[in-house]
Amino acid sequence: MTEKKVSRKDFMNIIWGAAGAAAAAELTLVGLRFLSPRSGEGEFGGTFNLGDFNQFPTGSVTPVEAGRFYLVRMEDGGFLAVYRRCTHLGCAVPFDQASRQFVCPCHGSEFTMDGDVLNQPAPRPLDLFELTITDNGEIVVDTRNSIERDEASPAQIIYA
């Protein structure tokens, strides 16, 4: 193999070019971090403590307005925190008490109580938020990141 010669001038050009690229990358990263979303506790994007789980009857859907989710308690006593945002194009999905379904007013998607798709155009079930039940029976919902799911399954339901 022949050794490729890099002249002093080429070498300096490469070093300065690399330094320029590094500077641009650093500043881009700083800018992006600067602009990244912020959120606090007790408002949407933070965590919610909803108190003792026994206060929610089985088979109930309770809207948590500030958290933009529904606390769903299934007939068997399990819990789900269902994000209000339609998975089709982001409209707010109200729960229809009469039909026991979520019905999107924008484009007509329909979902079961646990968020599974009954009627398209929604491409996947309603998203969930991470729900934990503490040792003393309090429900805590973390709305920082919504959890996308391809299918609704009983494994997603949280029990006390």
Added chain:
Amino acid sequence: MPEQTIPPAHEQGLLARIRRSIQRGPLPPEDDRGRMKMVLDSLILHIHPPKVSRPALKLSYTFGLGGLLILLSAILAVTGVLLLFVYTPSPDAAYQSMIALQTEIPYGNLIRNLHHWSGNLMVVVGVLHLLRVFYTAGFTRPREFNWVMGVGLLLLIVAANFTGYLLPWDQLAYWAVTVGTSLLDYLPVIGEPLTRLLLGGSEVGAATLTNFYGMHIALIPLGIFALVSFHIWRVRKDTITVPREIGQDADTEKVTTMPHLVSIEFIYALVWLALLITWSAFINAPLESAADPAHSPNPAKAAWYFMGFQELLLHFHPLFGAIIIPGLGLASLLLIPYLDQDMETIGVWFRSTQGRTLSRFSFLLGMAATFGFVWLDEVWLDFPGWLPFLPSALSNGWIPLAFLLLALIGYFELLKKSGARNCEARQALFTLLLASFITLTFIGIFMRGEGMSLILPWS
């Protein structure tokens, strides 16, 4: 020709000396040479060449669309700066600012209307400008890159419109931006983080308003200013194409820019300004009730220029409706000047008589086919239902897209078989897709009712 002699400073009065210090060179210039020098020496006028082609001055060639875009930018800058003084970008105060504009502030409505209508008109005129350049082959060498910059500018215009759409913070704004940014969510991998960054969270909220405000009043206008400077500089350097009739050589006569072009521009701008002010005095920009994140209206629609994409989304898997098909469209748009280098047809409307006929036919065909497909999809077409064992990205994405592409390629080959030149066939294909997009936008705006069901436009 003798230079005009300027008397020594001490022989002039103070006022004359002040006037002379503002205007370089004699005013008014006395001959063609003086007029050309005036254009060259002036900061504002030097964006023009000293002489321009006489036939290219005809309004029926350029329709003054580029100039109209500059005028609209100027109106938007002035009214925008005025609006800055009364607008507060927070969810609690934004809608109050709108009410104040409507009720308290003298001419508040007029200024907001002017800003609103000029902004919307800019999208329309931007598209028309692109079409004018396309149909007179104004993108051929050496102007290819200026076409690319023009497409970039059109995207920036749409971005400026879309970010401005949110600022009134009414129901229309809130849900149009929710639906519009949700389209972006379907981008693979980068869609979700990008949407989060834009919205400043996972939903439209206070952070979104701050973000959109910053983009609308600073980032995007600066981007447009930078790019448009480059765009105009290239027009100045490459000159605009000269119109000609089919089979004839271009008329090479040139006239001085001052006054021939400048006077036309001035009158044209004045007429448009009058039209816009009259329109804005009588027709109010829409304002609905204050934004309510808990209640979506039925139907919730994106901004009108996105309705074509929202309509596509009703027929295709989201990845295709929101990303792949628009992406293919944009890529082809950017590639047009590099594929088409037929220098013999520059400046001829629709390339030739045959090109004109084919374009007209393709436009009608595109409209009819799009109406037909939308109707068929409503009553019969159902790939996911026929092929339930396939994932929806295949049955409602790749398969219908493959059929569409095959049909388009078939049409292109058919045109060439029947004697169309490459550039005429490409132009016909472009026209077909244009008609299709216009039809989709029309259907989305006027023919989608509650729950996005298909309705007649007058019902």
